[in-house]
Amino acid sequence: NAGVMQNPRHLVRRRGQEARLRCSPVKGHSHVYWYRQLPEEGLKFMVYLQKENIIDESGMPKERFSAEFPKEGPSILRIQQVVRGDSAAYFCASSPPRQGAETQYFGPGTRLLVL
Amino acid sequence: KQEVTQIPAALSVPEGENLVLNCSFTDSAIYNLQWFRQDPGKGLTSLLLIQSSQREQTSGRLNASLDKSSGRSTLYIAASQPGDSATYLCAVALGGGYNKLIFGAGTRLAVHP
Numbered sequence: 001n002a003g004v005m006q007n008p009r010h011l012v013r014r015r016g017q018e019a020r021l022r023c024s025p026v027k028g029h030s031h032v033y034w035y036r037q038l039p040e041e042g043l044k045f046m047v048y049l050q051k052e053n054i055i056d057e058s059g060m061p062k063e064r065f066s067a068e069f070p071k072e073g074p075s076i077l078r079i080q081q082v083v084r085g086d087s088a089a090y091f092c093a094s095s096p097p098r099q100g101a102e103t104q105y106f107g108p109g110t111r112l113l114v115l
Numbered sequence: 116k117q118e119v120t121q122i123p124a125a126l127s128v129p130e131g132e133n134l135v136l137n138c139s140f141t142d143s144a145i146y147n148l149q150w151f152r153q154d155p156g157k158g159l160t161s162l163l164l165i166q167s168s169q170r171e172q173t174s175g176r177l178n179a180s181l182d183k184s185s186g187r188s189t190l191y192i193a194a195s196q197p198g199d200s201a202t203y204l205c206a207v208a209l210g211g212g213y214n215k216l217i218f219g220a221g222t223r224l225a226v227h228p
Contacts, residue, residue, distance in 0.1 A: 004158075031213065042119070042204055042218035043159075056215060091158060095214060104214055106151075106159040 004094050004107035012113045013082045021077040021110045025094030032075045033104060034060075034067060037089040049075060050097075082114045117142045121205055121219035128195060128226055136190040136222045138205030143183045146210030150179050150190050153202045153221070162203075163190070195226045 005024040013019050025032050030051045035043040036059075045059040049069040060067065064082075069075040079086055089111045093104035122137045138148070147166050151159040163172045163179040165188070171180040176193040192199060202223045206216040 033215070035216075035218075040220070042121075042220040043206075043216070045215050045217065048213055048215060055213065093159075103161060103164065104216065106161075108158040111156075 004092055004105050006090075006092050006107035006110050008110060009108060010111050010113070012115065014115050015083055016081050019079040019082050019086070019112055019114075021079075021090050021092075021112070023075040023077070023092030023094075023107060025075070025092070026096075026105050028096060029094035029105070030097040031095045032069050033093045033095075034075070034077050035091045035093065037091060037109075039088070043091060046077075079112075082112075084114045087112055087114045117145075117207060117209065117217045119205060119207055119217050119219040121203075121222050123222060124220065125223040126225070128224075130195060130197060130226055130228050132195050132226075134192040134195055134224070136192070136203055136205075136224070138188040138190070138219055140186045140188075140207050140217075143186055144209075145183065146208040146214070148179075148181055148188050149206050149208070149216070150177075150188075151204040151206065153204055159204065192224075195224075197226050197228055200224055200226050 007022050032049045034046040037043045047060045047067045048056040064080045066078045089109045091109045092107045095104050118141045120139045149164045150162045153159050165172050165181040178191040181188045202221040204221045205219045208214045
């Protein structure tokens with residue numbers, strides 16, 4: 001009974017490269033949230049997706065960032081042309097397909113370092 | 116705009132002490148409030164969830180209270196142990212059909228033997 005899985009756990013990129021972060025939700029969960037945690041700060045909401053739909057992307061930077069949750073396969077958070085300020089821990093959480101489902105299950109995070 | 120603040124930012128105590136961690140939020144229109152534990156380099160573990168209609172929740176040595184009208188929650192840890200050392204995060208859910216969480220910056224707790 002696997003929990004939320006994220007890979008890679010650690011990712012190093014040089015400025016200008018692309019970063020792809022993957023999140024496999026708990027089996028049967030159709031809601032995925034992405035959060036970003038900068039050093040010494042709390043988590044900040046980025047985007048909420050249901051299968052094949054972006055529901056709320058109010059926390060996502062307008063440029064260079066995109067997210068998807070296809071019908072098959074993991075959710076992907078993609079960061080193009082990374083900059084040093086993108087260095088952070090990125091957490092994915094999933095919840096079951098009930099409206100207002102309360103409990104989010106968090107993955108271990110991907111720690112992105114931009115050199 | 117909902118903002119969540121946690122005090123203190125860091126806390127160091129000897130083993131056995133009873134602790135109170137504080138969380139405040141600016142908008143009382145919340146769906147629920149959760150306390151999480153985060154260990155270094157790890158993900159988040161949910162400790163307690165309090166619905167907006169509830170006043171408190173208890174789990175073992177942990178007790179969390181919620182006062183929506185004043186925008187405050189406290190996490191009480193009884194008889195602290197070194198294994199309680201971690202960062203404790205408070206988060207409020209805004210509702211609206213899904214569970215977008217607004218987090219505080221956390222309290223870093225160190226319990227020494």
